[in-house]
Ligand SMILES: Nc1nc2c(c(=O)[nH]1)N[C@H]1C(S)=C(S)[C@@H](COP(=O)(O)O)O[C@H]1N2
């Protein structure tokens with residue numbers, strides 16, 4: 001199944017297409033990491049969703065790859081002002097991962113291998129808006145870009161797309177994650193230029 005998200009209607013990125021305010025186009029793929037790239041071995045990799053009830057849903061790498069995946073073409077916007085158009089990914093929709101999760105909590109803290117965290121409203125992860133991506137441009141996701149798997153939430157600034165994703169923890173309150181505690185906006189809508197708080 002293929003998915004094309006907001007703003008990408010053609011086969012090729014349109015250089016005249018409107019960018020979010022304050023963004024410029026880049027053709028390369030910058031690496032932005034707050035620390036070293038963690039060495040995440042697929043044999044020991046696990047993805048977890050922790051509900052506020054204490055229930056934990058867990059997938060090994062093999063179980064994760066057995067889930068239905070989607071091809072996604074989307075634009076990505078970094079708070080440091082670069083935008084990359086028409087990037088292509090393959091990943092598992094968060095709708096699939098949350099199918100059997102019973103929760104009444106409204107917020108999620110994404111936790112990465114290596115300790116990075118970022119907070120998101122649950123409703124921004126559902127309805128075809130977010131994926132756990134494991135391929136980029138048809139290749140396994142490079143470790144510097146979050147491989148083996150990263151969160152992809154392209155409608156928010158790219159710091160919300162946690163690399164080396166390990167777990168999603170349901171929370172009743174919207175607590176700040178790593179960059180949000182350091183001054184980034186709690187939500188991060190690039191079209192509203194919600195860079196810093
Ligand atoms: N685990 C983790 N995820 C992360 C980061 C990080 O430092 N650690 N940086 C964030 C930021 S600020 C951005 S812009 C993107 C950069 O992704 P890239 O390095 O693949 O371009 O990852 C986000 N996800």
Ligand SMILES: [Mo]
Pocket residue numbers: 032078079080158159
């Ligand atoms: Mo960023």
